[in-house]
Amino acid sequence: MPEPTVLALDVGGTKLATGVVGADGTVLSFRTVETAVHEGPDAVVGRLLDLAEKTLAEAGHPEVVAVGIGCGGPLDPDTGVILGPPGLPGWDEVPLARMVTERLGLPAYVENDATAAALAEHRWGGWGVDSLVYLTISTGFGGGVVIDGELFRGAAGQGGELGHVVVDWQGRECGCGARGCAEAYVSGTSIARRATEAVELQQRDISAPGVEPRTPAPSGPESSLAGLPVITARDVAEQARLGDDLARAVWDETTAMLGRMVAVIINVCEPALVVLGGGVTRAGAFLLDPVREGALRQAMPPAAAACDVVLSHHGDRAGVLGAAAIALHRLDETGREAP
Numbered sequence: 001m002p003e004p005t006v007l008a009l010d011v012g013g014t015k016l017a018t019g020v021v022g023a024d025g026t027v028l029s030f031r032t033v034e035t036a037v038h039e040g041p042d043a044v045v046g047r048l049l050d051l052a053e054k055t056l057a058e059a060g061h062p063e064v065v066a067v068g069i070g071c072g073g074p075l076d077p078d079t080g081v082i083l084g085p086p087g088l089p090g091w092d093e094v095p096l097a098r099m100v101t102e103r104l105g106l107p108a109y110v111e112n113d114a115t116a117a118a119l120a121e122h123r124w125g126g127w128g129v130d131s132l133v134y135l136t137i138s139t140g141f142g143g144g145v146v147i148d149g150e151l152f153r154g155a156a157g158q159g160g161e162l163g164h165v166v167v168d169w170q171g172r173e174c175g176c177g178a179r180g181c182a183e184a185y186v187s188g189t190s191i192a193r194r195a196t197e198a199v200e201l202q203q204r205d206i207s208a209p210g211v212e213p214r215t216p217a218p219s220g221p222e223s224s225l226a227g228l229p230v231i232t233a234r235d236v237a238e239q240a241r242l243g244d245d246l247a248r249a250v251w252d253e254t255t256a257m258l259g260r261m262v263a264v265i266i267n268v269c270e271p272a273l274v275v276l277g278g279g280v281t282r283a284g285a286f287l288l289d290p291v292r293e294g295a296l297r298q299a300m301p302p303a304a305a306a307c308d309v310v311l312s313h314h315g316d317r318a319g320v321l322g323a324a325a326i327a328l329h330r331l332d333e334t335g336r337e338a339p
């Protein structure tokens with residue numbers, strides 16, 4: 001029997017990505033488009049599938065046996081229904097797997113995007129380790145866990161939802177409704193929002209009532225971010241690197257929080273590797289170095305000695321490779337369950 005080829009769909013808060021992927025992790029074709037989340041789930045899924053059809057054509061219409069889909073949680077991996085992720089407003093009870101199967105006529109499997117990417121790092125990352133934790137720092141912030149070669153899902157299928165580990169119990173409100181989650185600090189969305197708040201505070205030069213400025217707004221020269229119509233996490237990284245005090249304060253708070261959180265993960269899971277991926281990791285060593293240093297310094301010494309913190313090599317394709325790994329994994333599981 002030929003090795004299976006799968007279609008991989010990655011639904012992010014900023015971009016949609018589709019790809020055709022072989023069983024050895026070779027990406028035969030790959031495309032991305034803006035999510036435009038304000039259009040709502042029907043329109044977004046429609047464009048996702050249009051894009052998928054282009055990727056299938058570009059790969060030469062290979063025989064595809066299944067579709068893997070990575071999406072922000074919460075979601076139900078058994079039914080393939082999306083359950084209102086903070087990064088996808090309006091996606092309440094969206095039967096994503098069914099919608100994909102109806103249009104493409106193929107079995108479709110949904111999994112948390114970071115869980116999926118963790119599996120892809122284990123299969124194809126080239127790390128040669130059995131236990132790893134993957135963290136995606138993108139529009140949102142999520143995690144996935146592979147322990148002793150097995151994907152960790154938990155009893156409800158949401159296990160390893162590390163974006164909602166609390167780093168400050170009285171902290172900022174998170175999109176999930178709780179306070180002080182890591183996602184409320186470390187996601188691209190939060191980096192941008194905290195910088196925007198800090199610029200507003202600097203311009204007003206007061207402590208605004210009702211606002212909880214946990215990030216100091218330096219009173220020095222006006223931030224170079226102030227002139228931008230919209231501030232993104234990428235702008236914050238770039239200006240911090242160029243020496244802007246305000247951008248630097250937001251960036252340093254982010255890397256400090258992340259380093260502390262990774263130390264906790266290292267203590268709890270004792271992975272051999274913590275892999276960082278997602279759009280914000282395009283900042284490269286400017287992100288990795290302080291996070292790695294903080295994490296390995298603050299974790300328990302034996303756990304820290306057995307672990308390293310690295311950047312994914314999968315780049316923009318991390319989501320698609322994750323979705324592909326899930327499709328192949330579920331096909332294996334289904335095969336094992338068959339009589």
Ligand code: ADP
Nearest residue numbers: 012013014015138139188233234237279280282
């Ligand atoms: P998605 O969440 O849709 O999967 P990405 O993984 O591309 O999308 O993440 C998008 C986030 O990455 C945005 O917040 C964006 O500002 C941020 N980003 C993109 N490039 C950089 C960069 N060079 N440095 C820091 N952040 C970046």
Ligand code: ZN
Nearest residue numbers: 164174176181
């Ligand atoms: Zn949360």
